[in-house]
Amino acid sequence: MYQQVAFDVSKIRKDFPALHQEVNGKSLVYLDNAATSQKPQAVIDSILKYYTTINSNVHRGVHSLSRQATEAFEEARKHFQRFINAEHAREVIITKGATDSINLVAHSFGSAYLKEGSEVIISALEHHANIVPWQVICEQKGARLRVIPLTENSEIDLEVFASMLNEKTAIVAIGHISNALGVINPVKEIIRLSHNNNVPVMIDGAQGIVHENVDVQDLDCDFYCFSSHKFYGPMGVGILYGKEKFLEKMPPYQTGGEMIESVTFDKTTYNELPFKFETGTPNVADVIGFDAAISYIENIGMEEIMAYENELLAHGISTLKNIDGVRILADGAPKAGVISFLIDDIHPFDAGTIIDKLGIAVRTGHHCAQPVMDLLKIPGSVRASLAFYNTTEEIDRLHEAIKIVKQMFG
Amino acid sequence: MTVNESAQKIVEEFGMFDDWMDKYNYLIDMGKSLPLIDEKFKNEKYLISGCQSRVWLSAEMEDGEVVFKADSDAVITKGIVNLLIRVFSHQPPEDIIDADISFIDKIGLKEHLSPTRSNGLMSMIKQMKLYAVVFKTKMKEPSA
Structure with missing residues (x-):
């Protein structure tokens, strides 16, 4: 009989060696998956x-x-x-x-x-x-x-x-x-x-x-x-x-x-x-x-991956929206994997530089989609893009980082 | 102050900070205190390419010295530009051309020097040196 196995993210993370390192003295939070994902050991x-x-x-x-x-x-x-x-x-x-x-x-x-x-x-x-x-x-x-x-x-x-x-x-x-x-x-x-x-x-x-x-x-x-x-x-x-x-x-x-x-x-x-x-x-x-x-x-199952990612995305969007001054782009549209946002009127480059210093990899800029940024009349955005090895704790780290950015540029 | 003296002073200022956050807070303060560029310079002609944030740089010659003015839409970039202006502005062209930029490494902003880094610090320095070369060449030309 088919047995439902809970999605075990801590077990999955062990399969991705590059996730376990320090960047700028902090444990890495990799949220640039839309640029490229990390690779499981099986691939390597x-x-x-x-x-x-x-x-x-x-x-x-x-x-x-x-x-x-x-x-x-x-x-x-x-x-x-x-x-x-x-x-x-x-x-x-x-x-x-x-x-x-x-x-x-x-x-x-x-x-x-x-x-x-x-x-x-x-x-x-x-x-x-x-x-x-x-x-x-x-x-x-x-x-x-x-x-x-x-x-x-x-x-x-x-x-x-x-x-x-x-x-x-x-x-x-x-x-x-x-x-x-x-x-x-x-x-x-x-x-x-x-x-x-x-x-x-x-x-x-x-x-x-x-x-x-x-x-x-x-x-x-x-x-x-x-x-x-x-x-x-x-x-x-x-x-x-x-x-x-x-x-x-x-x-x-x-x-x-x-x-x-x-x-x-x-x-x-x-x-x-x-x-x-x-x-x-x-x-x-x-x-x-x-x-x-x-x-x-x-082996993990695409359905399981999608269910977990959607949960994580919803958590991420609601967590970030709780911060005063954070504006999520295309909020309300059906979405997958990406939270693209601006913090007050802080330039994405400024925000990204500090977030990187805090050990979190996000992408900033126009994400090779300049026309849509021009259309939205913004110089770019900060983009956190998720994979199924990301965790709610990592979203919380991003939340803390945004608060620090706000303090520094406020 | 010469180029080297200004650079040394900046190295000393940054030496006071123990952690990166104080350093960046200082850079942000410097960004906020950058004298604003005249709006007429904020156009394509003065825009430095290769930056994720936009940087405008103008240069004029005053009494044998190059005077730089700049602005950016990102504050950290403005802070970095302000550092460069403190070192390179009001200096004779040849001193700018020959200037040693190791102070950037010494103050712990080496990462911003990388060509892959999108704030284009290298492009800014290159553009400043290019202006200096142009002014130096003009100075050599016999006056009509």
Whole structure:
């Protein structure tokens, strides 16, 4: 019989060696998880094991090590496929990260489907990584980049969005969860509205995969991308899920080894999916490391993680709101993992400098989402971003730190 | 006071503090007491890039000495700018160009010198030295 096991955060914390250190003479409180998460020992061990045993290039050699490395690499791909419930493993492209994935879609989908006068729709909440690649391809193609405005509560204005969709719209590219504010976007509704107009949708899931149960078939998104390093895996690996019907028609993004079928000086024919989009030697060790990270997550359970994180977030928001002068951005909007705030009229840089001195890692500034900060007419914010290894005691440390900041700048 | 004398004085001032909080409180006080820059300088032309907080820096030549004025929208940054102004302002250009900046390390603000640190202390020093180079070059030019 299934037995409910309580979420034991103190036990989980033991799995993350980097959490147990002193910073500026204080025990570290790591609240910059939206920038990158810490890695469990199982991930670190798997990378070490790879380099000390089967390190070899993949897909090329007939020798045993190469075969083992290739098998481990392809098993990892299948694991990623199952985790997001993609229909086929060939729809799962290994990239360098979410930014790399978005660039791939923007350039490859863009060159196949964008023409002069086409429109690409993004939202005002986007990270620069989901703005700039589209700006570049739109400029090249003479297409127009359109931006969905936000409601007063910093949520995507669905009514306006619905009115923006038309026969010129080539693609909609939207973040699942805003990295700067933590707002969860209504991606399912956005996808439904877009598909009603025969418009494909790409979801930037860099934050979404971390805090939501992602099922790409249930979402029915056409592309979904994320990074390993924000999701307890190593840096330098990302995933791009794409529906086969689009990936088949899209040209290669980069060219070189692995992605080819045959090369003569007259003509090159390209390899099949997913290899068509995987140029050069991949980051095998870190792909295997990410595989270990997903196993680690599955062992705890995404539902358990989400339930704990939501509790922690609610506690964090109510604790911080209790401090006179603290203003939570996008307060009241549906949120995951992020508390973005300002303290009185204290500059985020000032607040962040002191909070860091108190051993707490938060991010300050515009969080690579300058347009939304400009929209809110603020120079940036202080962002505490949570992971399931954070505790209510750590939120209390942040609470104390904010009180000290207020004293120092008051 | 020369550049080195001003720097030495600042090192002595900071030497009085035992912990970081007193040091930063002092820096905050210095930030608050920074003489305000004329509003006309608060534009893109005088903005130093590479800072998470915005810093405006202007320089003028008065009686063979460079006079710096600056402002920032963050108080700690203003405190740091004020330190730099105390050391570099009202000094001849060549002294600014040759100035040793090890006093920043000595007062325990080395972390702010890192190029990855977003307050851009290095950018401020670079900009001050650049102004000094320009003024020095102008001084050498034969007058018409």
